Amino acid sequence: MDAIGATLRIFEPEVTTAGNMTRMVITVLGVVADMELEFIRDRQRAGNEAVKVKGVYEGRQKRVNDVEFRRLAAKGVAKAQIARDLGVSRMTAYRALESRDT
Incomplete structure (x- = not known):
């Protein structure tokens, strides 16, 4: 967006990418969201491994042979x-x- 001089403005809640401070906040929020996604994936992997050890996890059943x-x-x-x-x-x-x- 910077390359073409465009900015994003969201009306509710009021957020814009026009100022430097707001860009920093949006960048930080993006990093936090990315970290949370990794945490979710890690928890999911750990859960799958735990049930595999118990011999319960078999994965999703195929819909078509x-x-x-x-x-x-x-x-x-x-x-x-x-x-x-x-x-x-x-x-x-x-x-x-x-x-x-x-």
């Missing part, structure tokens, strides 16, 4: 179309079809 992906791909259906037909993201279809190659 990889066999269905392979069947449709063998018919010549495009990966994007397979994803639409099965109601999953394109990346899910790509990953499922890549896993059969490795």
